[in-house]
Amino acid sequence: MKSYKLLVLLMLSSVLVLSACSMNNPGNNGFSDTASNENAAKGKKLMIGLTVPTLGNPFFVSMSKGAQEVAKKYNAEITVVSADQDLAKQTQQFEDFITQKVDLILLSPFDSKGIAGAVQQAKAAGIPVIALDGSAEGGIDSVVMSDNVQAGKLAGEYLAKRLNGSGSIVVIDGPPVSAVTDRIKGFEEVLKNYPDIKVVAKQNGEGNREKALGLMENILQANKKIDAVFCINDEEGVGVKIAQEQAGRTDEFFIVGVDGAPGAADALKEKKSYAATSAQFPNQMAIQGVELALKVIKGEKVDPQVLIPTELITQDNVDSYRGW
Numbered sequence: 001m002k003s004y005k006l007l008v009l010l011m012l013s014s015v016l017v018l019s020a021c022s023m024n025n026p027g028n029n030g031f032s033d034t035a036s037n038e039n040a041a042k043g044k045k046l047m048i049g050l051t052v053p054t055l056g057n058p059f060f061v062s063m064s065k066g067a068q069e070v071a072k073k074y075n076a077e078i079t080v081v082s083a084d085q086d087l088a089k090q091t092q093q094f095e096d097f098i099t100q101k102v103d104l105i106l107l108s109p110f111d112s113k114g115i116a117g118a119v120q121q122a123k124a125a126g127i128p129v130i131a132l133d134g135s136a137e138g139g140i141d142s143v144v145m146s147d148n149v150q151a152g153k154l155a156g157e158y159l160a161k162r163l164n165g166s167g168s169i170v171v172i173d174g175p176p177v178s179a180v181t182d183r184i185k186g187f188e189e190v191l192k193n194y195p196d197i198k199v200v201a202k203q204n205g206e207g208n209r210e211k212a213l214g215l216m217e218n219i220l221q222a223n224k225k226i227d228a229v230f231c232i233n234d235e236e237g238v239g240v241k242i243a244q245e246q247a248g249r250t251d252e253f254f255i256v257g258v259d260g261a262p263g264a265a266d267a268l269k270e271k272k273s274y275a276a277t278s279a280q281f282p283n284q285m286a287i288q289g290v291e292l293a294l295k296v297i298k299g300e301k302v303d304p305q306v307l308i309p310t311e312l313i314t315q316d317n318v319d320s321y322r323g324w
Helices: 002-024 034-041 058-073 085-101 117-126 148-162 178-191 209-222 235-246 260-269 281-299
Strands: 047-050 076-083 104-107 129-132 141-148 168-175 199-206 226-232 254-259 276-277 305-308 311-314
Touching: 034 281, 047 058, 047 085, 047 281, 058 076, 058 235, 058 281, 076 085, 085 104, 085 117, 104 281, 117 129, 129 281, 141 148, 141 178, 141 281, 148 178, 148 226, 148 254, 148 276, 148 311, 168 209, 168 235, 199 209, 209 235, 226 235, 235 254, 235 260, 235 276, 260 276, 260 311, 281 305
Parallel strands: 047 076, 047 104, 104 129, 129 141, 141 305, 168 199, 168 226, 226 254, 254 276
Antiparallel strands: 276 311
């Protein structure tokens, strides 16, 4: 009888020990941070909203894939929307995210200043906002972007050296976001060292292939001699290339862009007029952006700006470029 009672006591002790272990070591079914644990307790996944200027640009498609990848990793749900290069639409998307009570917003701004009011509304609602590919006003928690000044400098140095410090060039600018203004800043800083390189035309291609194509058609009609063209992104660069080919002036000037986009990589492999691109890594921006936001949710301090280095891709090294 004593042996039976002892056996029962041992079994009860084992059950208690196992229960304690289970309570002290819960399974990790989602985020490892405080916010995710709270959401798990409520049976709610972390909700992420991402708004980008346009999904017509492969750059932002790659960014959205990076965001989806990291969301899957953390068992979160993400909604990706395109502003279609419309500030009013991107502002409305912010309002929608606030109404949906998302836990964090990733913003790739179409207009860094214009979106400030929407950012303020999100912050007032207690939603962290992390900007991607360009800063934004209104009180963002942080921004993850390429070192765009470096990107402009890499393009400028390549262009200046290839021209041997002298020539007539065209600059195709872009939307009013910090990523674009920083690229122009870096590019122009290089040009200050080459007074014999003259900018014969500088126009806004809005980061768009069709727009840049139309602008370049007019620029070609107005200028009989062009030695090089710098574009703030590869979508514009491909548009310029099409205009160049249609005008039969492929041997006259070379093109340098920014992004490292698939279309630019293909053009570089042709070994023709597309000469170089300062490659950036949009998927990495999204991944780091989500991770920063999770720290903000936990109440941790984050750097106000995270810069990802760019890399110059040319016809000589494009075959080893992994791309997006």
